[in-house]
Amino acid sequence: AQKVTQAQTEISVVEKEDVTLDCVYETRDTTYYLFWYKQPPSGELVFLIRRNSFDEQNEISGRYSWNFQKSTSSFNFTITASQVVDSAVYFCALSRVDSNYQLIWGAGTKLIIKP
Amino acid sequence: DSGVTQTPKHLITATGQRVTLRCSPRSGDLSVYWYQQSLDQGLQFLIQYYNGEERAKGNILERFSAQQFPDLHSELNLSSLELGDSALYFCASSVVPTSTDTQYFGPGTRLTVL
Numbered sequence: 001a002q003k004v005t006q007a008q009t010e011i012s013v014v015e016k017e018d019v020t021l022d023c024v025y026e027t028r029d030t031t032y033y034l035f036w037y038k039q040p041p042s043g044e045l046v047f048l049i050r051r052n053s054f055d056e057q058n059e060i061s062g063r064y065s066w067n068f069q070k071s072t073s074s075f076n077f078t079i080t081a082s083q084v085v086d087s088a089v090y091f092c093a094l095s096r097v098d099s100n101y102q103l104i105w106g107a108g109t110k111l112i113i114k115p
Numbered sequence: 116d117s118g119v120t121q122t123p124k125h126l127i128t129a130t131g132q133r134v135t136l137r138c139s140p141r142s143g144d145l146s147v148y149w150y151q152q153s154l155d156q157g158l159q160f161l162i163q164y165y166n167g168e169e170r171a172k173g174n175i176l177e178r179f180s181a182q183q184f185p186d187l188h189s190e191l192n193l194s195s196l197e198l199g200d201s202a203l204y205f206c207a208s209s210v211v212p213t214s215t216d217t218q219y220f221g222p223g224t225r226l227t228v229l
Contacts, residue, residue: 043203
């Protein structure tokens with residue numbers, strides 16, 4: 001079965017701390033894509049990253065970094081020196097190759113950054 | 116700004132009524148997706164269109180319908196509304212209709228049914 005698990009329902013940290021959001025997935029596919037989206041309190045869904053299963057290089061974008069490990073089926077997201085504006089719900093998603101061609105979404109992790 | 120537009124931003128209506136939500140995809144995107152997000156819940160996929168044709172269906176109620184027009188904009192029609200239909204409705208678009216392509220989301224329409 002294909003599945004995405006974001007076990008952390010809610011994380012609360014103080015500003016400037018580093019925080020890691022976990023994403024563990026299950027899939028039978030050899031080729032797949034993983035995504036992260038951010039949903040701030042204003043409600044919109046913002047695309048953050050798309051990663052191919054053949055590219056295991058870590059990605060860094062400013063204070064954001066992603067660690068993709070096929071051996072543990074994880075695609076974790078780290079925010080360094082967190083800021084209040086990082087407060088949001090973060091969703092991880094997995095592509096699927098079947099008749100429906102739809103994304104499999106994790107339940108989301110609510111991140112609260114306290115000033 | 117993702118380039119996907121949705122109107123209206125907010126909609127308040129009564130039970131039993133019918134509403135239409137509108138979505139314009141990013142320039143060049145042929146595929147449109149509709150999602151529902153109820154309070155404290157994740158994203159529920161409703162339906163997908165590609166170049167005017169229905170591509171895939173998710174957990175869409177029979178009271179809901181959608182279409183994609185020749186200019187590629189899409190409309191989601193919700194009828195016989197119930198209190199439980201109150202939710203945030205998102206439209207997303209992508210270039211190709213497969214889940215390997217990035218979906219860019221609109222700002223959403225917040226529907227409140229009273």
